[in-house]
Amino acid sequence: xxxxxxxxxxxxxxxxxxxxxxxxxxxxxxxxxxxxxxxxxxxxxxxxxxxxxxxxxxxxxxxxxxxxxxxxxxxxxxxxxxxxxxxxxxxxxxxxxxxxxxxxxxxxxxxxxxxxxxxxxxxxxxxxxxxxxxxxxxxxxxxxxxxxxxxxxxxxxxxxxxxxxxxxxxxxxxxxxxxxxxxxxxxxxxxxxxxxxxxxxxxxxxxxxxxxxxxxxxxxxxxxxxxxxxxxxxxxxxxxxxxxxxxxxxxxxxxxxxxxxxxxxxxxxxxxxxxxxxxxxxxxxxxxxxxxxxxxxxxxxxxxxxxxxxxxxxxxxxxxxxxxxxxxxxxxxxxxxxxxxxxxxxxxxxxxxxxxxxxxxxxxxxxxxxxxxxxxxxxxxxxxxxxxxxxxxxxxxxxxxxxxxxxxxxxxxxxxxxxxxxxxxxxxxxxxxxxxxxxxxxxxxxxxxxxxxxxxxxxxxxxxxxxxxxxxxxxxxxxxxxxxxxxxxxxxxxxxxxxxxxxxxxxxxxxxxxxxxxxxxxxxxxxxxxxxxxxxxxxxxxxxxxxxxxxxxxxxxxxxxxxxxxxxxxxxxxxxxxxxxxxxxxxxxxxxxxxxxxxxxxxxxxxxxxxxxxxxxxxxxxxxxxxxxxxxxxxxxxxxxxxxxxxxxxxxxxxxxxxxxxxxxxxxxxxxxxxxxxxxxxxxxxxxxxxxxxxxxxxxxxxxxxxxxxxxxxxxxxxxxxxxx
Numbered sequence: 001x002x003x004x005x006x007x008x009x010x011x012x013x014x015x016x017x018x019x020x021x022x023x024x025x026x027x028x029x030x031x032x033x034x035x036x037x038x039x040x041x042x043x044x045x046x047x048x049x050x051x052x053x054x055x056x057x058x059x060x061x062x063x064x065x066x067x068x069x070x071x072x073x074x075x076x077x078x079x080x081x082x083x084x085x086x087x088x089x090x091x092x093x094x095x096x097x098x099x100x101x102x103x104x105x106x107x108x109x110x111x112x113x114x115x116x117x118x119x120x121x122x123x124x125x126x127x128x129x130x131x132x133x134x135x136x137x138x139x140x141x142x143x144x145x146x147x148x149x150x151x152x153x154x155x156x157x158x159x160x161x162x163x164x165x166x167x168x169x170x171x172x173x174x175x176x177x178x179x180x181x182x183x184x185x186x187x188x189x190x191x192x193x194x195x196x197x198x199x200x201x202x203x204x205x206x207x208x209x210x211x212x213x214x215x216x217x218x219x220x221x222x223x224x225x226x227x228x229x230x231x232x233x234x235x236x237x238x239x240x241x242x243x244x245x246x247x248x249x250x251x252x253x254x255x256x257x258x259x260x261x262x263x264x265x266x267x268x269x270x271x272x273x274x275x276x277x278x279x280x281x282x283x284x285x286x287x288x289x290x291x292x293x294x295x296x297x298x299x300x301x302x303x304x305x306x307x308x309x310x311x312x313x314x315x316x317x318x319x320x321x322x323x324x325x326x327x328x329x330x331x332x333x334x335x336x337x338x339x340x341x342x343x344x345x346x347x348x349x350x351x352x353x354x355x356x357x358x359x360x361x362x363x364x365x366x367x368x369x370x371x372x373x374x375x376x377x378x379x380x381x382x383x384x385x386x387x388x389x390x391x392x393x394x395x396x397x398x399x400x401x402x403x404x405x406x407x408x409x410x411x412x413x414x415x416x417x418x419x420x421x422x423x424x425x426x427x428x429x430x431x432x433x434x435x436x437x438x439x440x441x442x443x444x445x446x447x448x449x450x451x452x453x454x455x456x457x458x459x460x461x462x463x464x465x466x467x468x469x470x471x472x473x474x475x476x477x478x479x480x481x482x483x484x485x486x487x488x489x490x491x492x493x494x495x496x497x498x499x500x501x502x503x504x505x506x507x508x509x510x511x512x513x514x515x516x517x518x519x520x521x522x523x524x525x526x527x528x529x530x531x532x533x534x535x536x537x538x539x540x541x542x543x544x545x546x547x548x549x550x551x552x553x554x555x556x557x558x559x560x561x562x563x564x565x566x567x568x569x570x571x572x573x574x575x576x577x578x579x580x581x582x583x584x585x586x587x588x589x590x591x592x593x594x595x596x597x598x599x600x601x602x603x604x605x606x607x608x609x610x611x612x613x614x615x616x617x618x619x620x621x622x623x624x625x626x627x628x629x630x631x632x633x634x635x636x637x638x639x640x641x642x643x644x645x646x647x648x649x650x651x652x653x654x655x656x657x658x659x660x661x662x663x664x665x666x667x668x669x670x671x672x673x674x675x676x677x678x679x680x681x682x683x684x685x686x687x688x689x690x691x692x693x694x695x696x697x698x699x700x701x702x703x704x705x706x707x708x709x710x711x712x713x714x715x716x717x718x719x720x721x722x723x724x725x
Contacts, residue, residue, distance in 0.1 A: 004189065004190055004191070005042070005072070005191065007042075007110065007112065007189075008112065008120060008123065009110055009111060009112045009120070009123030009124045009125050009126075010110070010123075010124055010125030010178045010179065011108040011109065011110045011124065011125075011178070011179035012026075012108065012109055012110075012124045012125055012129065012131075012176035012177065012178055012179065013092075013106075013107050013108050013109060013131075013176060013177055013179060014131045014132070014133050014174070014176060014177065015174065015176075015177045017094075017107070017133045018094070018096070018106065018107055019096065020095070020096035020097055020140045020151070021093075021094075021095065021096060021137055021138075021139065021140055021151050022093070022094040022096065022107060022133065023091065023092070023093050023094075023133070023134045023136070023137045024091075024092050024094075024107075024109075024131050024132070024133050024134065025089065025090070025091050025092075025131065025132050025134055025161070025164070025165060025167065026089065026090040026091075026092065026109065026124075026129055026130070026131045026176065027087075027088070027089050027129070027130055027131070027132075027166075027167055027170055027173065028087075028088045028122060028126065028128045028129045028130070029085055029086065029087055029088070029128065030085075030086055030088065030121060030122045030126075030128060031084060031085050031086070032081060032082070032083055032084065032086060032121060033083065034083070034115075035083075036078050036081050036115045036116065036121065037078040037079070037116070038076070038078055038115065038116030039076070039077050039078040039081055039113060039114065039115055039116065039121065040074055040075070040076055040077070040113075040114050041058065041059065041074060041075050041076075041077045041111065041112075041113050042072055042073075042074045042111060042112045042113075042114070043059070043061055043072060043073055043074075043090075043109075043110070043111035043112075044061070044070055044071065044072035044073070044109075044110045044111070044189060045061050045090075045092050045108070045109050045110070045111075046065070046070070046094060046102075046105050046106070046107050046108050046109075047093055047094055047095040047096075047102040047107075048060065048061050048062060048092070048093045048095075048324070049061045049090055049091065049092045049093070049109060049111075050090070050091045050165075051088075051089075051090050051111075052087075052088070052089040052090070052091075052165050052166060053077055053080040053081065053086065053087070053088055053089075054080055054081070054082065054086055054087050054166075055087070055166050056080050058075060058077050058080055059073065059075045059077075061073050062196065062197070062387045063192050063387050063388075064100075064102075064103075064387050064388040064399065065102075065103060065105075066103050066427060066430040066431065066442060067103050067105060067430065067442075068188060068430050069188040069189075069190070069427060069430045070105075070188070070189045070190075071189070071190060071191070071192040072110070072189055072190070072191055072192065073191075073192045073196075074191065077113070078116075087166050088113070088122065089165040089166050089167070090109060090111070091165055092107070092109045093137075093324060094107035095150050095151060097140075097142065097150060097151065098442070099149050099150035099151075099397075100149065100150070100390065100396055100397035100398040100399070100442075102150060103442050106179070108179055109124055109176075110124050110189075111123060111124050112124070124176075125176075125178055127175075129175070129176055130170045130173035130174060130175060130176075131173060131174060131175070131176045132161070132167075132170075132172060132173045132174070134159070134160065134161070135159055136155055136156050136157065136158075136159035136160045137153070137154065137155055137156075138154045138155075138156060139151070139152065139154045141154070141222060141307065142307075143306055143307045143308065144305060144306045144307065144395075149306065149395075149396070149397070150325075152222070152223070152224070152307050152309070152310060152311075153310040153311070153323060153324050153325070154223070154310070154311045154313075155310075155311070155312050155313065156313040157312060157313060157314060157315040157319045158282060158283070158313060158314075158315040158316075160315070188430070192423075193419055193423065194419035194420040194423050195355070195356050195419070195420075196387075197326075197353045197354055197355050197356075197386050197387065198352075198353065198354070198356065199272065199351065199352030199353055199354045200351075200352055201349050201350065201351055201352070202266060202267070202270065202272065202349070202350040202351075202352060204244045204245070205244075205245045205264050205265065205266050205267065205332075205350060206242050206243070206244060206245060206264065206265040206267065207242065207243050207244070207245040207246075207262060207263070207264060207265075208238055208242055208263045208264065208265050208331075209234055209237050209238055209261065209262070209263040210249075210260075210261070210262045210263075211237060211260070211261065212254060212255075212258045212259070212260055212261075213230050213233045213234055213258070213259055213260075213261050213335075214230060214233060214257060214258065214259070215230075215254075215257055215258055215259035215337055216229045216230050217259070217337055222307060222309075223287050223307075223309045223310070223311045224289065224307035224308060224309035225307075226287070226309075226335075227287060227289045227309045227333065227335060230259070230261070230335070231294075231295070234261055234263055234333070235294060238263075242265070245262075245264055245348070246348075247346075247347050247348050247349060248344075248345065248346050248347065248348075249262075249345050249348075250342050250343070250344055250345070251336045251339055251342065251343040251344075251345065252339070252342060253339055253340055253341055253342060254336070254339045254340075259335050259336060259337045259339075260335070260336040260339060261333060261334065261335045261336075262333070262334045263331065263332075263333050264331065264332040264333065264334070265330070265331055266329075266330055266331065266332060266350060268330065268669050269292075269328075269329065269330050269379070269383065269668075269669050269670040269681065269682055270328070270329070270330070270350065270352065271326055271327070271328045271352065271353055271354060271383050271386075271393050272326055272327065272328075272350050272351050272352040272353045272354075273322065273323055273326050273327065273350070273351045273353060274288055274290075274321075274323065274327060274332055274334075274348070274349075274350055274351075275320070275321065275322055275347075275348070275349050275350075275351055276320075276321050276345055276346065276347060276348040276349070277318060277319070277320050277321075277345070277346040277347050278312075278314060278318075278319055278320075278321055278343060278344065278345055278346075279317070279318045279319075279343070279344040279346070280314070280316065280341055280342055280343045280344055281314055281316065281338075281339055281340060281341045281342070281343045282314055282315050282316025282317075283313065283314065283316070283338060284313070284314045284336060284337065284338040284339045284340070284343060285311050285312060285313045285314065285336070285337045285338055286311070286312045286314065286321060286334060286335070286336055287309050287310070287311050287312075287333075287334070287335040287336075287337065288309065288310050288311075288312070288321075288323065288327070288332070288333075288334060289308055289309040289332070289333040289335065290308050290327040290328060290329040290331070290332055290333075290394075291308065291329050291330065291331040291332070291333065292328075292329045292330060292331075292394050292680070292681040292682070293330060293331070293677070293681060294331060306395055308327070308329075308394070310323055314343070326353040326386075328383070328393040328394045328682070329394055329681075330669075330681075332350070353386070354382070354383075355382070355385040355386050355417075355420065357382055357385065357415040357417055358415060358416065358417070359378075359414065359415060360413075360414065360415060360416050360702070360705070360723055360724050360725070361378070361413055361414045361690060361694060361702075361721070361722070361723050361724075362721070362722050362724075363375075363690065363693065363694075363719070363720070363721045364719070364720055364721075365716055365717075365718060365719040365720070366716060366717035366718050366719070367657075367715075367716045367717075367719075369657070369661055369664060369665075370653075370656070370657060370716060370719070372664040372669075373656060373657070373660045373661060373663070373664055373689060374689060374690055374693065375669075376660070376663065376664055376668060376669055376670055376671050376686070377410075377660065377671045377686040377687050377688075377689040377690060378410070378414050378687060378690055379669065379670050379671075380670040380671035380682050380683060380684050380686045380687060381406075381407045381410040381411070381414065381684045381685075381686065381687030382414075382415070383670060383682055383684070384403070384407055384682070384683070384684030385407065385411070385415075385417070385420060385684070388424060389403065389404045389407050389408065389420065389421070389424045389684070390403070390684070391403040391441075391683060391684065391685075392673065392680040392682060392683050392684075393682055394680055394681070394682060395680045396680075398441045398442065399424065399428075399441055399442070400440055400441040400451065401428055401431075401438075401440050401441065401451050401452065401454055401455045401458070402440065402448060402450070402451035402454045402634065402685075403634075403683075403684055403685055404421075404424055404425070404428070404454075404455075404458055405454035405455070405457055405458040405461070406634065406637060406684065406685035406687060406688050407684040407685065407687055408421045408424075408425070408458050408461065408462065409458070409461055409637075409687075409688065409691050410684070410687030410688060410690060410691055411687075412461065412465040412466075412702050413690055413691050413694050413695070413700075413702045413723065414687065414690055416702070418462075418466050418468070421458075421462060422462065422466075422468070422471055425455070425458055425459055425462060425471060425475070426471060426474060426475065428455055429475055429478040432478055432481065432482065435485055435488075436481035436482050436483075436484050436485030437482075437485045437502075438452040438455060438478070438482050438485075439452075440452065447500060447502070447504065447505040447506070448505070448506045448507075449486075449498065449500045449505070449507065449529060449533075450509050450528075450529055450532045450533075452482055453532055453533065453535070453536035453539075455482075456479050456482070456536060456539050456540065456543065457535075457536075457539055459471055459472055459475055459479070459543070460472070460539050460542065460543060463546075464703075465702055465703055467703075469546070472543055472546060472547065473547065476543060476544070476547045476549075479540060479543055479544075480540075480544065480549070480552050483536075483537075483540055483552075483555070483556065486498060486533070487559070490502070493525050493583070495525065495566065495570055495583060496562060496563075496566055497525035497530050497563070497566065497567075497570065497583055498525065498529060498530050498533050498563075499524070499525040499526075499529075499583075501522055503522075505521075505522070506521060507521040507522070507526055507529055508521055508526055508528065508529070509526070509528040509529060509532060509594045509595075509598070509635060509638070510528075510594055510631055510632050510634055510635035511632055511634050511635075511673075511674075512630075512631075512632035512634075512635070512674055513592075513629055514590050514592075514629040516581075516582075516587065516588050516590050517581060517582070517590065517592075517629065520582060520584070520587045523584055523587065524582040524583050524584035524587050525570075525582075525583040525584075526581055526582060526583070526595075527567065527570075527571040527579050527580065527581055527582075527583070527592075527595045527598075527599075528581065528592060528594045528595040528598050530563060530567055531567065531595065531598035531599055531601075531602045531604075532598050532602075532638075533563065534560055534563055534564065534567075534602040534604075535598070535601060535602055537556045537557070537559055537560040537563075538556075538560070540552070540556040541553045541556040541557055541560075544556065564602075564604060564605060567579075567604065568604065570583050571583065571595075573589065576591070576615075576619065577615050578591045578596070578615060578616055578619060579591070579595050579596060579599060579612075581595055581629065590628070590629050591616065591619065591627070591628050591629070592628060592629035592630075592631075593616070593620075593628060593629065593630050593631045593635070593639060594629075594631050594635045594638055594639070596612055596613055596616040596642075597613075597631070597635075597638040597639045597641070597642035598638060598642075599612050599613075600612060600613055600642035600645055600646060601638065601641055601642055601645060609642075609645065609646060610646055613642065613646060616628070632674050632675065633659065633660075633671065633672070633673070633674060633675065633683065633685055633686055633688075634683075634685045636655065636659060636688065637685070637688040637691070637692075639655065640652055640655070640688065640691070640692035640696065641696075643655070643692075643696065644692070644695060644696030649696060649697045649710075649713065650713055650714045651714075652692050652693070652696055652697055653693075653697065653713055653714035653716060653719075654714045656689050656692065656693070657714065657715075659675055660675075660686070660689060662675070663675075668681065670682035670686075671683060671684075671685075671686020671687070671689070672686070693719075693721060694721055694723065697710065697713070697719070697721075698710065698719075698721045700721060700722075700723050702723050703725075704725065705722070705723040705724055705725035706722065706723060707720070707721070707722040708720065708721055708722075
């Protein structure tokens, strides 16, 4: 069934409003003289839009789109309409910078409101529309330039027009401009056919601190820097005790140079919206900061690399504070600045924003620590499923295709959600250029060759676990194009090995690697990448066989045969019997866990998988771990697959306990990015822990489900796992 539709409305936007962080309010009044209980709103916007009908918010668009692909959404709105005059308002927000939430295109709004018969009641391009560019949202401060995040929200509520959003006086409004050119938005606009994130209110968050602190903000200062520099002062007072946060409270007037802070513990790692109604003290501001953990920075020098503080300047009237984007973390901090008169806060609450998932996997064991690890890892994967499948909900929110493969595989075992995963894998082909090169994520066109290989693996896994062949049929040409790009002369070194040199590129297999590997990633071919390429060629041959393309199957098999002979000749070190990581003999020798895991998985002829792995494990043990490059949580998936191939179930459990155990010991309830707390505190690839247990320890197939129990393994007295179909 096609997800495209024939639009009768036109793309519109405010004239000359193409600047960063542009907010445009569209207003129209229209009459209805018959029943429209089945009315449907169809809408697409770059970047986001909120729709209000007769004063009631009916939807907010939120799908991530790519440069040549866009979503439209639909929702029933008949309950909001009435016979007679109806008022429609649309607040559209154009981010205008590359980020995990927006891939910059020309701004625009497209929508149609239809009755039950499909007749248009009103649509974009209708002459009844007027629009106004709002100046209440201020600034162009990025949350992070390095991570390509979007914009810090700074909203001056005093500058919103009276009656916002249902503004009646439209004297200062103008007619929208109709976008006549068929820009990139028209290339591929599809229906969002996966559900929107939603959730219940969080009950009883805990107040850790409430009181006055030095106000370290200055004119023109980034709000987050002030929050960070005040943090140590707040943390010194945490011994005062904890209590359930009151949803209604009063902020007392503060002396000059003082701010009032409330530090809130959400209880667990959460994703959602902090909401409240605030009254009083026009010109005072509320800063909302969200944190993954409570650190103790130097108040004089510490500046975060990621700005997670938004600011709302009060109007003096009763206003609702509702951030434009969801927040994520364990802690929330409210800081009230410039409070000269009491400020009343009413109905403070945290509204969860979770992708709706049905849990199909359960795990239990005699080890409380192992139980916590599994739940922590499943939770991290779930938190990274939203409008896209992202690497990290707190910091980046980018749709890395390698992360998608890990989280997608976790989904097959834990949640069985097919619509979001299918949409993401189908969408990713829009990151392939005309030469076949497929980039790993946006907004930065970065190339991890092995992550492109993971895209095809994820497509094949989708078909395997869902039984739906249509995704492969739709993307088969893209897979073949990707391989043709790998075969280009400039991607093959003098030995005949795969080596990508076109920047920006990261050639090693894992996101954590030795400095020798990072320093030489453009100088040499890597054993791990070429071994992973063998497995890509296996996937490609299988895919092309399913699509009845015998020439492509033969090409993949011939390339595999060439590399299979070449890899041991180039990388095998006779004195150790191990595979060195780098092909260039002038690069210092390193031996990595992932190279030897890939050797097991690639089935190199003439080797015995158990001997390869055992030799590497002996070397690692004799040299106290420091002589080898260990895998991070992302790369551990390959280790688990290799151990599963070798039948070493006990080692899988030990690897899980040794790697993820310290996270739960430190109080984590979401799997970290790396095995130390130096990265993000929630990364979805941790979900591969469940996959390793269900697939290799219990031999469960999510297509059929079942129950398994095992006893006396890796020091755990008993373990059991089930998948419910």
